[in-house]
Amino acid sequence: MAINLRTPQAETRDQRLGTITQWQGSARQLAQDSTFTYACGRDCGPGGRRLCELSSPYSQASMCAEQIAVTNATIIKDTVVIQHSPIGCASSQSFTSRYSRDLAARRGWKPEDPKSICTNLSEQDMVFGGVDRLAQTIREAYARHHPRVIFVATSCATGIIGDDVDGTARQLEEEIGIPVVALHCEGFKSRHWSSGWDVIEHGILRRLVPNRPTEKRGDLINVIHLGGPDVFSPLLNPIGLKVNLVMGGNSLERLADLSTAAATVTMCFVLSYLATGLEQEYGVPEIRAPLPYGLDATDAWLRDIARLTQREHLVEAVIAAERERIAPELKRLRGLLAGKRGFVAAGAAFAHGLIADLRELGITVDDAFSFHHDPTTDSGDAEQDSLGHLVQSTGDVPNFTVSPDQHFQAHAAILRAKPDFVICRHSGSMAILAGRMGIPVLPIFYSNDGLGYEGLITIGRAILRVLPRRRFYAQIAEHSRFPYQDWWLNETDPYALSAEAAE
Template sequence: MKINLKTPVVESREQRLGTIIAWDGKAADLSKESAYARGNCENTCGDKARRLCEMEGPFTQGSVCSEQMVECQAGHVRNAVLIQHSPIGCGAGQVIYNSIYRNGLALRNLPVENQHVICTNLLEEDMVYGGAAKLEQSIRDAWERNHPKVIFIATSCATGIIGDDVDGIASQMEVELKIPVIPLHCEGFKSKHWSTGFDATQHGIVRQIVRKQPKKQEDLVNVINLWGSDIFTPMLAELDLRVNYVIDLATVEDLEQLSEAAATVGFCYTLSSYMAAALEQEFGVPEIKAPQPYGFAGTDAWLRELARVTNRVEKAEAYIAREHARIAPRLAELRELLKGKKGYVATGSAYAHGLIAVLRELGVEVDGSLVFHHDPVYDSQDPRQDSLVHLVDNYGDVPFFSVSNRQQHQFYGLLKRVNPDFILIRHNGLAPLASRMGIPAAPLGDEHHSLGYQGIINLGESILDILAHKKFHQDLAAHTKLPYKQWWLDQKDPFVLAKESKLGNKEEPSYV
């Protein structure tokens, strides 16, 4: 599946990969329907996305959008400026993303600063007459205030409706300022899942920042990640490799050398799939095609493939053996302490696959999981990257495996049918509902916390910490009430509204 870098507009995940946001069943069944590692990709997929059956509910309670992902990606490049060509409401996320940016810099021992993001503040008048003048002025303001090395422009639903010539303005200002001015087309209504926003940012970077005549650095590895702690530097140092962290917290110089690396890896294929495939296609930088580095099976395979590609096999084998032996005593203790405990994972899709693997390494039962979307295939289309099949084949099936785009009303039923002792979650908006059911949550703000061999121990320790406070959540459940009518609380199927909607049920139930 060839990535098209000739156009400034990225293909949405639905078009490219067949992404869905509503499904319910067993993990093994979803892997079969996806026909990724279990089918012939060439015959079933070709150049376009897989098609899966997808449920459609009558409403949505809320989520995030592609523009917000651009905000937390392009907005976190250190010597760049992001301009949100949007109404001011779209810039509300700047508050939380600035906090995340500052915390991420501190976590990596980098100079702490505020992110550089400007909003063009489109008003009703601009929706009638257009916002081109505001965008041009904002680009000049960004240059005068910050003298950045790159200016990104994020589009919005509003600019998509107006039809401003964002590409033309960007080209004109690029000539005037003599720096890359990069349009990132990320209108929220163009894709039903926010992960397309990751692709939009990566598309712009590969098109306009990455060096087109690279000088190869045989010990440099691109690590596509968010703002987590620096786990990869010491890990890859064992193989005499250096880390180039992108996109969050990177400098423009870090982005320029993406094409010079010996390989590209990531902590989650949802985030890294597009850029890694584009770098291999355009510049011959190999994407490491292996399971994600979670649990023993995934981390072993991931390190061995990275070592094979970078010619460091002996170093990798020695490191793998040392790490297995090092964590074995504490892992045995954790397995004993966590025996009989049931966990539940509610995160993005590929990341959830990795976390479930780690939980099962710890001996924790996992009967259910909620993933916020599902990609039937990743951009490389290499079956070694099928993280769902890797989970099922190495760690067993998940009986209640649900795809749902962070819908609060469904989460109650999803948890009720498996009754876990705790949940793992990254997007904390769902955690309060679990608390009101007496279920503690481990919010994984540091996405690298569970990665690699040490990650197994880290996650086990975190679970023990939250279980020690379970009485608080039980007290909370005993003295609070959920905001739903009894009719809804009595439902056995969290997807009943979607199924009734599909059947054309005219009788509207009273569920709020």
């Protein structure tokens, strides 16, 4: 299924990939049913069935695509993001500011407040339309900051009242002479927030990546990541590749280089829209090898990159040296972590990666909580079936719950798992939930932490740092209570409320 760049609106991943947010069973079953749903790549033996999503009458506040799209647009330098919305959508600016400054510190950039402006729509605008305010705000944004690009993000409200954001953007683009890129990210349009990645990547692909067919660079590799420190250059420089690190904060120059690279790797397949689009539009090949979580997967990932960039003669030495370098520390960590039970809560491919890491460290993972599940990726290539790969290479995860960050379901899942620690992303509700249950928690804010050979060391050490905090969380657990009824506090089936069983 090709990515359609002709329309300003990215198709949601619900439509493109059949993304689901509610399911439970074993990881093996989920992987098998996914391949059944989206045509067989491999491992599609008899017994698979079409994915059937559960539903729950009870649900708790989650997250929306707008936040992902806006956050990741805001941290692109020399741009201004306009949130065309009532004021509440823009209250996340404070978070983005903190994130941006923290990111700057880790990447060695000058810390500065990201530039974002809210059109601040009121009831009158809901009645009469908000495009005049939008035009005024775009002009104001340009006058204030002279950005090189302006993004305009929509909201539920402007989507419903039908403001012509594309028309206004086009008109103002002519007037002020810089790209004005519309990001259609109404929260109600997709069941999962990760559609926000598609929205920003769609905007980048359509407007900010010029075709430069005569400037191909054999030594440049695009690395698309969720954000955080550059852990890639130390791995890829030794085989003669320069890293063009994009998403999670970057410059417009880096985006403009995307079409000139020799290949693209994506550090989480949830973000693979951009990589697939680059291959489709500019012939930049997308590395499909499973993500580099764990030793063998990292070997294979490096070999695949080397193969596609004609560096096979260099890669074996790097692999051997890296394995040797980390071996003593890995041994020490395995010794200290042996017999521990971990619980992983993260989004799809990233969760699969963390599970592989923990298992490589000798930790038992029988329970996982994935915030969504994509049965396939935009490339449609079975190589990118990260769950299938996880199950084949490290074994099943018997209790695999898919839930969009639902606190009550996570409570049941953690109660069932009785882990020694929880490792999670989107720590807003998960981290404190685990802590309140008396369980040490390792929140992963920067998702590159677990990647490659060094990632095993980083994650292993981080787990060891949080384990002693059980002493703190035990007190909290003893002296606080969640306002659930007793029957739910004792419930260990996250989907006990659901009307339908997984048929």
